[in-house]
Amino acid sequence: MEEVDSIILHFLRQLNINIDDETKNITELPVHIIIEAASTCLSTINPSVKVTKNLPSGISQRIEVASQIASICKDLGYKNDVGYQTFLYHNECELRQVFMFLIERLPNEGKQLNTTLPLANQKSALKQDISNKIGEELKSMWIPPCCKPNTTNIGDYCYSDKTPTSSVTCLTDEQIIEKLLKIKEISQTNIIQPAATEPAQNIEQEVVVHKPETRPENKKSLKELKELAIVLRQKLDSLESEKNVMEVEFSQVQKSCERADADLKNVQNILSSIGITDIEADNVSDGLIERVQRNISSLHRQSEELTSRNLSLMVEIDKIASTMDLLEPERSRCRKILGNLKENAKALKDEYEKKEVLANQLKENYGKLRGGNKRSIYTKRILEIISNVDKQNMEIKKILDDTRQLQKEINTLEGQLDRCFSIADETLFRDAKKDDQAKKAYKLLALLHSECNTIVSLVNDTGTLARDIVDLEENIKTETAKRTEDTLRKIQADLTKIQEEN
Incomplete structure (x- = not known):
């Protein structure tokens, strides 16, 4: 039976069922694997x-799944007794018979190959369709989505200068004099503001004139000093405002100079483009203006030609755009088809990768398996088992023939004994009427016959008892193999679970 279990486990492993390599008997399998x-x-x-492959957690759901599997086995033609207890509370013999029946009903390798051939044909046809669609897309003319040129507008730049506002704080007379001296230095360094030097000198003279008045030696009143400070602050504010105005004008002049330089560069570039490079030379020809006019007229003609050509191109672009608008639904349909084909190709690629990984795993598992797991070896073992069974059947047949022959001999001997006893009984009974010794012999013969009958009956009874003992031992073995105690424990545990659920 170990070889039968190994064959069953091998076929179950081929069906991608996770069974440990150390498992060698069906009884070692747990319920969810079964x-x-x-x-x-x-x-x-x-x-x-x-049929659900995962065993549910609830007891009632387990019984439903097991009973469904049992009913399907009966529909397939399983003749022995099968029910939910066969799978949930299994014994070795019944479970082995069920799996042997299912393995015999499994499809052959030839049928599996025939079923996989159409899938390969479908895959090749799908690849051919994808390649044809991609070739059509590559042969078709591609038009850019944006054909009209973009027009750019050049605008004027507005320059806005923010004039800083000076905040007048309360300063002392010495600080005012220091600021006036700094203003004088700035006015001397500034080239564009020559007029600002005179007020600064006047203010300096006034400050120099008024400076000795600020000393405590002159003994002027505080009111006059305050009035002098106010006058000086007003003059300082006016000078700062004039300075800011001059700075703004200076920045504007600089910007106008930069613009003039840029315009001059543009004019030089235009003249160089029309062929005039040496502008400042003394030997400029008298027909320079005529050349410029001719170049300008040629530029006008070229611009007109370009505008006419641009208009014709715009008309062609409009025509192409209208045709593209007409072909847009067809293109969208082709895009959808191509998107679907790409998705199908991606799905097939993923499936191919998964199957490739599975094939590699199966190859590794097949390499890890030891000798004796090949189909030919299993078939050889099955044939050997069948030959052994045939030999055992022949031996059993011989034993039965021998027992029949012995039974015939026993029956013939019993007949001979009965006939001999009847003859001896008749002769002794006739002689017992005349002779006393014959009477004793007749009594002894009857006693011997009765004792022999009791001995024969006892021998028969011992034989029947021995057969009954053998049958009882076999029944005990079968009952112990059924593991009724374990099944009763499981049933009690399931019953308690059902009671808890309810």
């Missing part, structure tokens, strides 16, 4: 049958 194996076998035999 349910998964049975449902996988049923779905492989009949793909239209849908």
Whole structure:
């Protein structure tokens, strides 16, 4: 039975069921693996049958799943007794018979190959369609989405200068004099503001004139000093405002100079483009103006030609745009088809990668398996088992023939004994009427016959008892193999769970 279990486990591993390599007997399998194996076998035999492979947690759901699997096995033609207890509270013999039945019903390798051939043809046809669509897209003319030129407007720049506002704070007379001296230095260094030097000198003279008045030696009143400070602050504010105005004018003049330089560069570039390079030379020809006019007229003609050509191109672009608008639904339909084809190709690629990974895993698992797991070796073992069974059947047949022959001999001997006893009984009974010794012999013969009958009956009874003992031992072995105690424990545990659920 170990070889049968190894064959069953090998076929279950081929169906991608996670069974440990150390498992060598069916009884070592847990319940969820048994349910998964049975449902996988049923779905492989009949793909239209849908059975849950995962064992649910609830007891009632487990019983429903197991009873569904049992009913499907009966529909397939399983003749022995099968029910939910076969899978949930299994014993070795019944479970082995069920899996042997399911493995015999599994499809052959030839049928599996025939079923996979149409998928390969579909895959090649899909690849051909994808390549044809891509070739058509590459052969078609591509037109850029934006054909009209962009017009740019050149605007004027507005320059706005913010004049800083000076905040007048309360300053002492010495600080005012220092600021006036700084203003004088700035006015001397500034070239564009020559007029600002005179007020600064006047203010300096006034400050110099008034400076000795600020000393405590002159003994002027505080009111006059305050009035002098106010006058000086007013003059300082006026000078700062004039300075700011002059700075603004200076910045504007600089910007106008920069603009003039830029315009001059543009004019030089235009003249160089029309062929006039040496402008400042003394030997400029008298027909320079005529050349410039001719160049300008040629530029006008070229601009007119370009505008006419631009208009014709715009008309062509409008025509092409109208045709593109007409072809837009067809292009959108082709885009949708191409998108669907790309998605299908991506899905097929993912499926191919998954199957490739699965194939590599199966190859690794096949390499890890030791000798004796090949199909030919298993078939050889099965044939050896069948030959051994045939030999055992022949031996059993011989034993039965021998027992029949012995029974015939026993029956013939019993007949001979009965006939001999009847003859001896008749002769002794006749002689017992005349002779006393014959009477004793007749009594002894009757006693011997009765004792022999009791001995024969005892021998028969011992034989029947021995057979009954053998049968009882076999029944005990079968009952112990059924593991009724374990099943009773499981049933009690499930019953308690059901009571807790309710």
